Amino acid sequence: MTNDGEKMKKALCAVISLLSVLTILVFWYMISWKNPELMPTPVETLKQMFEMIVNPTGVSLFEHVAASFTRVFIAYFSATLAGVLIGVAFGWSEIFRDFVHPIFELLRPIPPIAWIPIIVIWFGIGEVSKIAIVFIGAFVPIVVNTYSGMMQMDPIYEKAGKVIGANRKEMLLEIVIPASFPHILAGMKTALSQSWACVIAAEMIVAQKGLGYLIVRSMESGNMGNILISIFFISGISALLSYLFNKLEAIICPW
Amino acid sequence: MSVVGDICVRNISKSFNNNGKKIEVLKDINFEIHKNEFLVLFGPGQCGKSVLMEIIANISEPDSGEIMCDGKKLREEDLCMVFQRYALFPWKTCLKNVEMPMKFKGVSKEKREEKAKEYLKLVELEGFENSYPRQISGGMKQRVAIARAYAKECDILLFDEPFGALDAQTRYSMEKELIKIWQSEKKTVVFITNNIEEAVYLADRIIILGGSPSSITEEFKIEIPRPRNRSDQAFLAIRKEIENRAVHSDIVSG
Amino acid sequence: MKIKGKKRTIIRAVIGLSSFFLIWEMIVRLGIIPRNRMSPFTEVIATFIRKITDPTPDGATIIEHFLTSFSVAFSGFVVAALIGVPLGMMMGYNRYAKAYANTIFEILRPIPPIAWIPIIMLLLGIGTSAKIFIIFVAAVVPAVINSYTGIKRVPEVYINVGKSLGMSHFKIFTKICIPHALPAVFTGLRLSLNTAWVALVAAELLASTKGLGYMIQIGRVLAKPEIIITGMIVIGCSGAVMSGLLGLFEKRFAKWSRK
Numbered sequence: 001m002t003n004d005g006e007k008m009k010k011a012l013c014a015v016i017s018l019l020s021v022l023t024i025l026v027f028w029y030m031i032s033w034k035n036p037e038l039m040p041t042p043v044e045t046l047k048q049m050f051e052m053i054v055n056p057t058g059v060s061l062f063e064h065v066a067a068s069f070t071r072v073f074i075a076y077f078s079a080t081l082a083g084v085l086i087g088v089a090f091g092w093s094e095i096f097r098d099f100v101h102p103i104f105e106l107l108r109p110i111p112p113i114a115w116i117p118i119i120v121i122w123f124g125i126g127e128v129s130k131i132a133i134v135f136i137g138a139f140v141p142i143v144v145n146t147y148s149g150m151m152q153m154d155p156i157y158e159k160a161g162k163v164i165g166a167n168r169k170e171m172l173l174e175i176v177i178p179a180s181f182p183h184i185l186a187g188m189k190t191a192l193s194q195s196w197a198c199v200i201a202a203e204m205i206v207a208q209k210g211l212g213y214l215i216v217r218s219m220e221s222g223n224m225g226n227i228l229i230s231i232f233f234i235s236g237i238s239a240l241l242s243y244l245f246n247k248l249e250a251i252i253c254p255w
Numbered sequence: 256m257s258v259v260g261d262i263c264v265r266n267i268s269k270s271f272n273n274n275g276k277k278i279e280v281l282k283d284i285n286f287e288i289h290k291n292e293f294l295v296l297f298g299p300g301q302c303g304k305s306v307l308m309e310i311i312a313n314i315s316e317p318d319s320g321e322i323m324c325d326g327k328k329l330r331e332e333d334l335c336m337v338f339q340r341y342a343l344f345p346w347k348t349c350l351k352n353v354e355m356p357m358k359f360k361g362v363s364k365e366k367r368e369e370k371a372k373e374y375l376k377l378v379e380l381e382g383f384e385n386s387y388p389r390q391i392s393g394g395m396k397q398r399v400a401i402a403r404a405y406a407k408e409c410d411i412l413l414f415d416e417p418f419g420a421l422d423a424q425t426r427y428s429m430e431k432e433l434i435k436i437w438q439s440e441k442k443t444v445v446f447i448t449n450n451i452e453e454a455v456y457l458a459d460r461i462i463i464l465g466g467s468p469s470s471i472t473e474e475f476k477i478e479i480p481r482p483r484n485r486s487d488q489a490f491l492a493i494r495k496e497i498e499n500r501a502v503h504s505d506i507v508s509g
Numbered sequence: 510m511k512i513k514g515k516k517r518t519i520i521r522a523v524i525g526l527s528s529f530f531l532i533w534e535m536i537v538r539l540g541i542i543p544r545n546r547m548s549p550f551t552e553v554i555a556t557f558i559r560k561i562t563d564p565t566p567d568g569a570t571i572i573e574h575f576l577t578s579f580s581v582a583f584s585g586f587v588v589a590a591l592i593g594v595p596l597g598m599m600m601g602y603n604r605y606a607k608a609y610a611n612t613i614f615e616i617l618r619p620i621p622p623i624a625w626i627p628i629i630m631l632l633l634g635i636g637t638s639a640k641i642f643i644i645f646v647a648a649v650v651p652a653v654i655n656s657y658t659g660i661k662r663v664p665e666v667y668i669n670v671g672k673s674l675g676m677s678h679f680k681i682f683t684k685i686c687i688p689h690a691l692p693a694v695f696t697g698l699r700l701s702l703n704t705a706w707v708a709l710v711a712a713e714l715l716a717s718t719k720g721l722g723y724m725i726q727i728g729r730v731l732a733k734p735e736i737i738i739t740g741m742i743v744i745g746c747s748g749a750v751m752s753g754l755l756g757l758f759e760k761r762f763a764k765w766s767r768k
Contacts, residue, residue, distance in 0.1 A: 013604055014608070017608045017612045019609065020608070021613075021616075023613070024613060031632070035632075038631060038632070039632070095521070098517070098525070099521050101522075101525075102525050102526050103525055103526060103529045109745040109748045109749040110741050111706070111707040111710055111748065113623075113711045113714065114710050114740070115741070116714065117714075117726055117728055117729035117737045118729075118734065118738065118741065120729055121729055121734060121737065122547075193619075197621035197622070197623060200623055201621070201623045201711055204623065204626075204627075204715060205714055205715065215624060216627065216715070219631060222631065224628070227627050227628055228628070230624075231620055231624050231628070234619075235616075235619035238619040239619045
């Protein structure tokens with residue numbers, strides 16, 4: 001009730017948060033003690049990571065990160081471009097929507113991962129197939145969000161555009177697209193985390209490089225430490241990407 | 256710039272489809288809008304005034320009837336509309352919002368910036384050129400919207416309950432402001448409201464819509480000189496008369 | 510007018526879809542894409558029909574594959590829902606529960622579900638229980654997050670109404686917060702089911718001897734595109750049907766949230 005009471009509660013919450021981190025560590029230690037040869041302790045894992053960074057053997061950790069990153073980068077940007085274009089076409093052209101949207105809806109429920117085998121048959125196991133898989137993963141949410149953003153636009157913007165004299169092209173470029181921009185950005189955000197998840201999946205199934213490959217190879221050799229290090233990097237990069245995206249969103253979408 | 260004369264609203268009817276049930280909203284509406292007059296359309300909520308205005312603005316199609324001007328169909332470029340919900344584009348600054356109609360007309364960048372500044376000055380919003388709509392109050396937003404409508408430099412302005420969402424204080428000052436602007440640069444104005452006081456304060460002429468489906472029930476000429484005083488005897492008398500004739504008859508008949 | 514527009518849309522959709530299938534058929538039949546990389550549409554249909562009863566060449570009929578996948582995905586999903594929804598609601602209602610669980614969650618959330626597979630497989634092997642656990646880990650995240658936001662978004666006013674009517678904390682939680690959060694909970698469950706299905710396919714691609722993911726993987730190894738595409742279609746359709754069924758369920762239990 002009093003201010004002091006509120007402060008106490010806040011402090012208690014902070015302590016509890018710390019406790020929860022402790023729980024994870026205790027849990028981790030327990031697994032390590034039970035299976036010492038399988039699961040390294042947190043401290044051992046940190047040491048191993050340090051070792052990997054300082055004295056890399058074979059393909060270094062950063063080469064794996066760079067490989068995954070490049071694939072995401074290429075696929076994500078081409079998917080954004082194509083996805084926004086198709087999404088806008090769905091929202092703007094009734095004819096295009098009527099003819100093509102059913103095909104999109106037909107293919108949409110197939111998860112990007114399920115495309116992996118056929119894509120490998122089509123494009124082999126090189127870079128193209130990984131980029132294609134990430135592309136599918138990023139393309140779908142961007143199209144869906146762009147399209148629904150245009151459909152959900154407040155009709156008052158269209159009316160206002162009409163009375164102040166916008167022609168059809170101006171209406172699209174100056175009014176409808178900017179009005180759906182927040183939705184497009186939301187789609188791009190989903191697509192970014194999807195891309196990252198897809199690249200890991202694709203690399204786990206077919207690759208010679210990349211964080212996903214590192215995980216699978218470590219699984220085959222039973223090296224849990226390496227798996228944990230890769231996961232640490234995967235989630236760290238994922239969190240970093242969404243943090244950067246939020247910053248960027250605040251800059252380019254200030255309204 | 257073409258100068259348009261009187262406008263004829265002829266035999267306008269409109270109905271909507273609600274789950275297969277046809278609902279008539281407007282039935283056989285006929286009236287004239289004189290050049291440079293301040294015409295107020297008054298009616299209760301949901302009576303179809305906004306639908307009628309959207310038909311005049313060519314945003315909606317009527318089922319039958321037409322809007323004529325000097326013997327031809329009224330053209331979109333001769334009119335502009337101000338909405339109750341402001342309808343400013345949130346992704347553009349106030350200045351850019353006001354520039355939009357001129358941009359669509361193909362006015363050069365420097366020219367339209369200069370003009371837009373003038374219009375913002377007209378609505379007393381100097382210094383807010385680079386603010387975004389979310390940063391300013393409701394009354395200020397509506398001023399920007401009015402400046403934007405003026406920036407289209409057309410002869411007819413339509414107002415769809417523009418001050419309906421504002422508090423009473425702001426509303427009074429906006430009404431005063433609007434009359435001042437209108438007197439400094441005369442245009443044909445059609446203004447929708449459901450507030451009798453506002454109607455009497457602003458109008459040269461009031462047309463009252465009522466019934467279901469709506470049709471024109473009464474018409475009043477207001478000849479009180481401007482600036483008007485809301486507590487003036489003449490003002491109150493007219494207000495009372497409208498209240499008795501329009502509102503009460505509507506309640507009795509409805 | 511409106512009905513006419515609807516009819517036109519349907520006709521166009523039919524034309525669009527049939528030209529899609531026709532082009533697909535022609536591209537393969539005319540040899541633009543060779544047979545060992547792609548199968549014509551009609552052959553995929555034939556394969557699907559044949560696979561209903563025929564276990565060759567991948568060792569099981571399509572029904573067996575489906576049932577294997579479905580039972581694992583569904584069990585994982587159910588466990589995730591039973592644990593995730595109450596957990597998320599607790600986090601939304603009680604700040605201490607939130608302080609405890611949220612930190613763990615924020616640490617684990619950015620990890621893509623697929624990345625869990627190796628850890629779990631090393632710890633628990635590649636049996637059914639390991640797979641169910643993988644699905645659980647993947648599916649629990651959206652269930653928790655959406656249940657949490659559902660409870661968090663209950664307007665203060667409703668809770669105050671409850672208090673002024675003299676309702677107990679427990680009653681406010683069960684009679685006001687839970688019903689209000691239901692639509693969000695269902696959104697979470699739908700996402701959860703979706704994630705479960707995707708994670709399962711991933712797990713089966715990596716390590717399994719049966720299931721739809723295994724079927725498309727073996728199709729690749731045997732270079733039989735018709736097997737892969739049949740599998741993809743079944744995976745896509747079952748995903749769509751499942752979330753459709755959950756949508757129906759939602760309509761029954763949270764009627765007020767939809768028009």
